[in-house]
Amino acid sequence: MSETRWLTACEQEVWRAFITAADGLTDQLARQLQRDSGMPYTYYEILVALSEAPERTLRMSELAGARGSSRSRLSHAVARLEEVGWVRRRTCPTDKRGSFAVLTDKGYSALEAAAPGHVTEVREKLFDVLTPQQVEQLGEISRAILRGLGAPTPHCPVE
Amino acid sequence: MSETRWLTACEQEVWRAFITAADGLTDQLARQLQRDSGMPYTYYEILVALSEAPERTLRMSELAGARGSSRSRLSHAVARLEEVGWVRRRTCPTDKRGSFAVLTDKGYSALEAAAPGHVTEVREKLFDVLTPQQVEQLGEISRAILRGLGAPTPHCPVE
DNA sequence: CGGGCATGGTTGAGAGTTCAACCAGTACAC
């Protein structure tokens, strides 16, 4: 156990700015979604993941792994989403332990309704305040952090 | 109501990388704190804020405002911190509505015990994976975001 | 085949956050 490598004054300043900004930003986005569309941010992410999947269907575990969500959290969340009719569960025929989550039409509509407001918020609060160069830098920095977290995905699900 | 300005593929990639990284990082930090020190991240922040205040004392509202916490949240949190003996409430003599939160010695010790592990995590997961130049860039970017959020504080509480 | 063991997913309790409603206590005007 070696000595603690404390932060320099400069580092501390950057750290606080970063954590405050990141936190404030996600908070703002979550609040906007909840207010305008009545869904928490994590649920929005689930709907997005499903909407991009073939057949709008994913295994529970894939859905959980897609973003760092625990199985438990996902299970609760999907239960809730099923209640409001945005998602349906379907058991896997080949492996009777498994479950699929399927995005319903109603869920797709809800997502379509929520997306513009969300995207607008992201644009205004993030991209509009950064220069193109900074956007690029932020991409690099984010990927570096992800590597450091052992996140195996500098994924580019966009094409 | 104008049309939605959607994200380009490139922006979308940056956005996902950023949100995943920021989220993963805070998640990791919160987890480390909870595991090693038995306190949620927000409570840690409260203790830090109090420890830096004169007399280790702050008005509830100042404490809430210091980071973007709601009055309600803070009230619940301080109630919990009082239970474990890390903070004490004291009523304000000049304004009988007001309350002070005071960090106890026990609370200060808990903070001292928690800090090294937390700082180590921040260093390893953030500063160790970035170049000095990237750290500087991240500072700029964070401040830009904060300005965009209307956060009045590009504050430098370090000195 | 039968006994471990890993895997996919669910469940329930406990904890933190949010939202709206709610007290005081203060300030300000009439």
Next chain:
DNA sequence: GTGTACTGGTTGAACTCTCAACCATGCCCG
């Protein structure tokens, strides 16, 4: 002073998340 509005803070219910315990099914080896 009394009425009104505002401010500082608390409370309770609803909701999400976490953690650990738990089924059920699949897998593999003797």
